[in-house]
Amino acid sequence: MNALHPLRLVQPGTVNEAVAALVENPEARLVAGGTDLLVNMRRGVQQPNLLVDASGIPEIKQLTLNADEVTIGAGVTIATLANDALIASRYRALAEAARTIAGPSHRKVGTVGGNLCLDTRCIYYNQSEWWRQANSYCLKNRGETCHVAPNGNRCHAAFSGDLAPALLVLRAEIDIAGPNGVRRIPLSEFYAEDGKAHLTLQPAEVVVKVRLPTNQITSSYQKVRVRGAIDYPLAGVAVALSRSGPDIAQLRIALTGTNSRPFLLAGTDAFERRPLDDQMLKEIDRRVQQQVQPMRTTLMSANYRRLAAAGIARRLTTALFNALEVA
Ligand SMILES: Cc1cc2nc3c(=O)[nH]c(=O)nc-3n(C[C@H](O)[C@H](O)[C@H](O)COP(=O)(O)OP(=O)(O)OC[C@H]3O[C@@H](n4cnc5c(N)ncnc54)[C@H](O)[C@@H]3O)c2cc1C
Ligand code: SF4
Known part of the structure; x- marks a missing residue:
């Protein structure tokens, strides 16, 4: 470097x-x-x-419980989130995601805002200057061709932040301050499927805080990575689920690491008011495999990441459903 x-x-x-x-x-x-x-x-x-x-802006460092929402300042550190008792008890997926981010020293200074605004990643981009020059620069930085998909005209670098999928299934909104004041949007509207321009942040805008409703259902997050102790997700999945007797009442699934944006799986409302059975798990698997778009942006094969995403979605859905049965 x-x-x-x-x-x-x-x-x-x-x-x-x-x-x-x-x-x-x-x-x-x-x-x-x-x-x-x-x-x-x-x-x-x-x-x-x-x-x-x-780092010297006190107003973005607060983690506050209000009557109907918890607000998490963009400057709150990942370590704070990972160790907070309120977050662990009400927003399990978020605490689990925070605990898997990087290593202890990164979590101590890394922030929620930085994690949500993380740059997208690719093996042709996250390299030293001399490496990229020797291999001819790519579309995302100084070059004209994408080495991953040379016939296309867009960058497929993957968004690899762990917090976003957890926040998506927990129905997070974010406050963004800019030259025209403060606007509030659902987190799902913050991202676009373009590795070179994956944030809808406008010039001079700053993420101020995340808002989470206090009425939540049970949730969990898991990811696969190359090094278990410290690594970005090759595929990461968050699931939030509630039951009504033998049926699923609500189901939300969100993914990271596979596309240029983290996203909520479309079509999960079709699983509501139905019991969880093998047929449904096959449908969840199929929907995940259809909607993820892993490309050759990591050393691990794209197909492994696709299968891993589907496998985690099935496993987490089953675990949350069964845990509610015995509760
Ligand atoms: C070895 C290593 C391993 C890592 N592993 C993981 C991992 O497993 N999972 C993971 O998710 N991340 C990982 N990371 C990335 C990083 O440590 C975390 O994502 C961290 O949360 C980033 O936060 P930060 O405050 O350090 O961001 P910064 O580096 O300060 O900023 C990142 C980006 O966000 C923008 N930004 C920051 N705050 C705001 C704001 N409030 N409003 C608007 N834009 C903002 C910055 O301009 C910049 O573009 C890893 C990093 C390293 C070096
Ligand atoms: S996906 Fe293509 S354009 Fe984007 S960083 Fe990788 S090689 Fe470059």
Whole structure:
């Protein structure tokens, strides 16, 4: 990796000041924990001339329980989320996802906002400058061709953040501050299926907080990765489920690591008001395999990631359904 290029750093004390700094300098980037951005900068894939450091903004560091929602500031660290008793008891999938992110030192400084805004990943992109130059740059950075799908004109780099699928099944919304004030959107509208432009964040916008309704159903998250102790998801799945007697009452499944965006599996309402049986598990498997789009962006084969995603979805759905039966 290269040394960091020369740059300036500003340290705003409020979200408004951060937005103003980003408006003033369109080349600037917000940095939170820096565990993703600084690595990319040292690889030369991102080279902002100014960093706007969000670590000194108290208003985005709160984790608060209100009457009907929990709000999690974008600056809350992954370690805080992983160790919080309220999160573990009400939002199990979120706590489980947080505990699988990177290693202890990354979790200590890495943040919720940084995790949701994580850059997409690909073996042709997450490489040193000299490697990418030697192998001719690709469409996502400086090149003209995608080495994964050379006949297409889009980047298929995969979104590999662990929190997003958990938050999607928990029906999260996010507050985003920008030059025109604050807007609130469902998290599902935050992402687009394009590895080069996977966030719907507008210039100078900052994620401020995540909102989670307090009325929740049981949920869980699992992922497969190359190194069990520290690694991004090759495929990650969150499931939220409730029962009504022998039937499924509600079922939501969300995925990460397989597409350029994390997404809620479409069509799970067809499984509601039906008992969980082998036929339904086959249908869940089929829907997952149809909707995931893993490409050759990791050393692990795309088909393995497809099968793993379907397998985890079946396994988690079964486990949550059975656990509610004995509860
Ligand atoms: C070895 C290693 C292993 C890792 N493993 C995992 C893993 O298993 N799972 C996983 O999910 N991640 C993993 N990561 C990535 C990273 O550590 C985490 O995703 C972390 O949560 C990122 O948060 P951060 O605050 O450090 O982000 P930063 O690096 O500070 O920022 C990341 C991006 O988000 C933007 N950003 C940050 N905050 C905001 C905000 N409030 N509003 C708008 N934009 C914002 C930044 O501009 C930047 O583009 C790993 C990283 C490393 C180095
Ligand atoms: S998917 Fe293609 S364009 Fe995107 S990072 Fe990989 S090689 Fe580059």
